[in-house]
Amino acid sequence: MENEAVAEILAEIGVLLEIKGENPFKIRAYVNAARAIENVIEPLEFIIRDNRLGEIKGLGSALQEKVTTLVTEGSLPYHEELKASLPAGLIDMLAIPGMGPKKVKAVYEQLKLETVEDLEAACQDGSLEKLSGFGAKTVQRVLEGIAFHRNFGDRHRLDVVYHLANEILEGLGRHPNVLRCDIAGSLRRWKETVGDLDFVVASRHGGPVLDWFVAQPNVISVLAKGDTKASVNLEGGIQADLRVVSDAEFPFALAYFTGSKEHNIGMRQRAIERGLRLNEYGLFRSKTETRDPELRVPCKTEFDIFQALDLQYIPPELREDRGEFEAAEKIALPSLVEWTNMKGSLHNHSDWSDGKQTLEEVAAAACGLGFSYWAITDHSKSSFVANGLDEKRLLKQFVAIEEVNQRYEEAGTRFRLLTGSEVDILSGGRLDFPDEFLAQLEIVVASIHQGFAGSEEEMTKRLIQAAENKYVHILGHITGRLLLERDSYKINQRAVIDACAATGTWIELNASPYRMDMDWRLWHYAKDKGVKCVINTDAHRFEHCSYLRLGVGVARKGWLTRHDVVNTLTLRQLRKALDWKRSKL
């Protein structure tokens, strides 16, 4: 069993224990263990083989035993028994705002409610309201929560929230009572999907700012509004929270609400070790004081907070408690890739297959955005639904691309379109074009678009076989996942990464907000193995050019630097890099 699956099961045990009303610290031990395993770069299988499981912080003897069982047996009796002892619907109930573990436990034990549907019925027939600890308002809130959940998922793609959040931020910035403001939360950390939007504002008079916030035209309901914070639901089912603090408190509040929760715990612990106390209002020279400005260590920005805790500045993207503290102590954090480092995208479509724009339009858009090159990698012939190109049409496209490039050259512009294909990896692992033909393409991206139902072994083998082809430069969206819609097909990602390392094949970070594939959590492993990343838009229309910016955010989250990302190279350097694998294998 792979690391991610083990982590998922431990986290689920934590949830189940929560509903059971177990000791909260025992629950945290499971959640912590899940986190710790998520952060382990090496496959657990090898760690167990070498008897090194005890080196993972957070795994004591009991959890080491359980993890070993999971990895070697593929399941854990303790987990199975726990699952069998509680209706599965209770976990769904926990997702409803206002329904925490205590309330879920209460409705299960006292009203025998087992599903969200049961809960809804109990709201309507009045039985929930009679339960001690519940009242009319709670019932109302639960009903709204159920409806909300039914209409919208609880997470949102980056393209949906990115502009919305920045519009609100601009509005806050213009408000006369706002001194400073910023986006916090998982959006600032560039998670691939975002649960809610968080804003932090510095102000001397927060009241009018909160009034402005809850009165925005796209606010559909106000969930809470006090003196310093407000929560609203926005159109589209997105929750947004605003927190108002003083200017002196601002950097602390920003750091606190940026999270992650696990990172914050690490920060607090560092403060405690130094005889200090850290919260959203400051870093205090006292073990008990929580708000006294006299005792606050003066910090104008987040930089100062990290410095006060003997750490290099940790960029928001890395604040996941995945090794950033150890690196920041040694001043060894990577200098993360910047959006402005990007020179182009190596996986894009045109109206020759299922894209919307002509070659000329694609070139104009990409060149207009300041890129140096843009590869046209339309689908290959087996993707008939996507109007894939056969050899004959692709040869025609070469000529058309050459014509466009001619015009740019005559105009004295350096911009170039590159020829290529997103060639299908067929069910047996064979590619959709023969090698002799692939050799004529400047860029070959190999991706799976069909036969998703294969076993993990088969799917992994298909990708490895593609990586072993000397003409394939890049493996495209290796898991095939569609965020919030479709899970990955079964695949051993580490084995694929190993094969790419052995063959000099690059792995795509598909920057479509529907994909963000390969996942940021695996880039550290890939980077350690020396595998390069290509951040590609997979653009099908010119608005998608902007995906590159979202992809860079996620790449930063994967600890990647400019040197880890191929398409930061100049066109000349890129051409050299493209020849490397073909000349070597």
Next chain:
DNA sequence: GCCGTTTTCGGCCCGACTGTTTTCAGTCG
């Protein structure tokens, strides 16, 4: 269930808001 320069027990991050309370538990982030 984990952990230890306060090490085998007794801690484990912390504050705002809400609702149902007559002083605080539960939830959330």
